[in-house]
Amino acid sequence: MKGMQSDTITRRIEVPGGSGRAARVRAGELVRVVDVAGGQVGDVFAFALETPGEHPGNEHHSAAHTRAATSRLFPAVGDPFVTDRRRPILTLVADTSPGLHDMLIAACDPQRYAQLGAPGHRSCAANLREALAAIGHPYTGPTPQPINVFMRIPVGADGTLSWLPAPTAAGDAITFRAELDAVVVVSSCPQDLVGINRGEPSPLAVEVLAGQGRQA
Structure with a gap:
């Protein structure tokens, strides 16, 4: 195991396969994203609750x-x-997965699926909006580029990208510490037309844990 994790879970939110959920967290709390069945990519978004x-x-x-x-x-x-x-909003503090996560690829959206011949397909961009609306969050700007946890997109020597299946096993997890009071949204990516997930989208879980406080 890389990093340290607290065992005091204060909240657990189930994220059904292909859907998204939001959680409000306080600075110093830990947010653990768990791949319940294995082989599932998650899009993680974070929004500061207060900005001077x-x-x-x-x-x-x-x-x-x-x-x-x-x-x-x-x-x-x-x-x-x-x-x-x-401003730092999250810190990666522990990772029990193979440690492969992406920050190059945009969240899937309706336009992406229309180009793939699947109009009306669920998307991480739509999951984000639904999850924020469910808690009354006011964000209406462009879809931010997410932290694509468990997503394996290696860069070749010639600069090309490969879209490979998520290498995670059931129960693998990544843990962040909140550095600001924030809303964290996790989307279980519904992508089933490009081979980043193994077959049907499967559930993720979001666990909010009591932390040790924000580090100076």
Whole structure:
């Protein structure tokens, strides 16, 4: 196991395969995303609850700003995830999966499925909107680029990308520490036309754990 995890689960949210759910978390709490059956990609989004001088709910995790902050294409234990205001919002603190996660690929959306010949297909972009609406969150901006947990998109020597099945086994998990009061949304990616998931979309679980407080 890479990193440390608390065992004090205060909330557990089931995310049905192909759907999304949101959780409000406080700074210092831990958020663990569990691949229940194995082989399932999850799109993780995070929104700061308070931003000085800004409309509430607009500040969000940014993959592009995070890559600039960490000088890495893909996250590793100990790395921060920063917002579009360059503030740390999450930190990757533990990972019991093979450790392969993506921050290059946009969330699937209705346009993506229309291009693949499947109009009306569920998408992570729609799951995000539904999950935020369910808790009354006000974000209405463009779909942020997510943290694609368990997603295996290696970069070849010539710069090409490969779309490979998620390598996770049942029960594999990744744990983040919230550095700000935030809303975290997890979408069990409904993609079944490109081979990133093994067959039908399967459930994920979001566990909120009592943490040790925000690190200085």
